[in-house]
Amino acid sequence: MATSLRSRLCGSVRASDAGTKVRLGGWVHRTRDLGGIVFVDLRDRAGIVQVSFDPRWTPPEVLRRAGAVGVESVVLVEGEIAARPPESRNADLATGDVEVRATGLQLSGPSVTPAIPVARGKGEQLPAEELRLRHRYLDLRRPELHANLEMRHRLMQTTRRHLSDRGFLEIETPILTKPTPEGARDYIVPSRMHAGEFYALPQSPQLYKQLLMIAGYDRYFQIARCFRDEDLRADRQPEFTQIDIEAAFVGREDIMSVAEGLIGELFAESGAAAPAHFRRMSYADAMERYGTDRPDLRFGLELFDASDAFRETEFGIARSALGSGGRVRGLRLPGAAGFSRKQADELEEIAKSAGAGGLIRLRRTADSVEGPAAKFLGAEAVARLALADGDLALFVAGPDRVSSPALDRVRHEAARRLALVREGAREFLWVLDFPLFEQDAETGRLNATHHPFTSPHPDDLRHLESDPARVRAVAYDVVLNGMELGGGSIRIHDPAVQERVFRLLGIDEAAARLRFGFLLEGLRSGAPPHGGIAFGFDRIAMLLAGASSLRDVIAFPKTTAARALFEGAPSTVPAEDLDDLHIRVAGTAHD
């Protein structure tokens, strides 16, 4: 790290360096002017070191200027590393046994008073997210974000090395690509040379990587930027990074094994551990037992079907649900019988916000079962629920598509309140055997659960047209603690099967040729069996950096309204530029 202007990094100085002459460059983190002597905490990406300006070794003129430097200014310091007096060592600082005794000081990049502080007082909250994003270069100076981005870098290098060592080729695919009618909304880029035509930014390199397999590049990877123009969440940015992997002459187990190997390596790089192999669960199982396709297995609280207990009762909510083909499902919360009315109401609010009509509560105490539904349940029905003393049971009556998400959220909130999640616990899981299609609740149309190129399970091929809902996909998701890390599938490589799937999705032959003609032609031109997987790299980085938001592992993230506050994107463009692009903004008078 030595350059012509500095001899080493501030944060790298140690007691063993005492006596060495150094030249340092860095940002003024804090200053302490005691009158006769001045201390400056100098910060660079390696850490902080104390520079002491003292008349015993500092020329008066330098000492005077040291007292006047503002925080966040860039200074160049000349001096000598010296052990601190024993009584003034600082155990909180990696460099705290030493200091740099300054003989020279050059104010290289003075700073105005920073809009947001970089050095924070103890217990002081971070500045508002808006300000952190608007003054991003200041926020990024904080050691926490330096550590996060360094971790991200290391994960990226580990990915490259790991996959490259295993014969995967890193191949770039286009950013200017073709709009896709399915899936998320595309970010659109107008073409100047072709009036009225548009490129789209890729939602993923899916088609390209399949074409690479057809072209014989039988192990591919890319750390790929992907773009989706959808509404955002804490864990969702409009542009994000995937580790994209595809291989030919493989089955499901080959890809899963590559994925486990890579995940293991990434966790090891961060100092954490991942098991060599992950547990497995079918989609159907996951939905039945946890109400979600990405269950958090760090705690129990499994859902169960209580329909039988309610079937013969006069309890109206349950009766109408059961009568219309729904079920009564619920979960037992051991030790939660002591929840107050208010606490139970809050859980109900969570269920309601997830779409449930309400929660049926049953509280089991030493000698009775209480709750609005209790009086409808006979002794036998109560016995069926197998409630233990101190249990609170919560039920949702209705179709699974309502009860599953509601109970999923109640389950998570209950686990949090009952403190069931062990600190540092990691539960990896493969979710397998997803349905190939899902039916749109409103239109009744079939949509691809994963994407239209996912291979049906060979055993289910014969049901493809007759009973598409029961057709399983050869697809797999990696889930960690309820968070989806990645997912993939074996792809269709038989053009006839691909055409059948397109037909079921309502994409007729003409439309298929228009949208995916190049893929279909490729499949007819010698396509190997192939499949792959993609991981959400930002999420993995967030997890392994211990960050609490995706924004803390992305150097220049967008807000939830998809704005870049620092550079001010998106923005209007001059009318002449729009003319060149053959674009007129609706509602403007410009010609």
Place this chain on the structure above:
RNA sequence: GGGACUGUAGCUCAGCUGGUUAGAGUGCCGGUCUGUCACACCGGAGGUCGCGGGUUCGAGCCCCGUCAGUCCCGCCA
């Protein structure tokens, strides 16, 4: 598209039931101070209470709208 929360000094926040001149900490400016490390102490400056409208004798506080940020639902093949 819908819901919730937030917006007061450069920053972090307090501001009671609507009531006189809007506060604290920190930062900033000036001063004292030779071993501090959130240095300490003394003094000072600093406000479009996000913006617009309304109710009221009177609005930081109530109402409507709007902008921005955050979280959630829908959406994200």
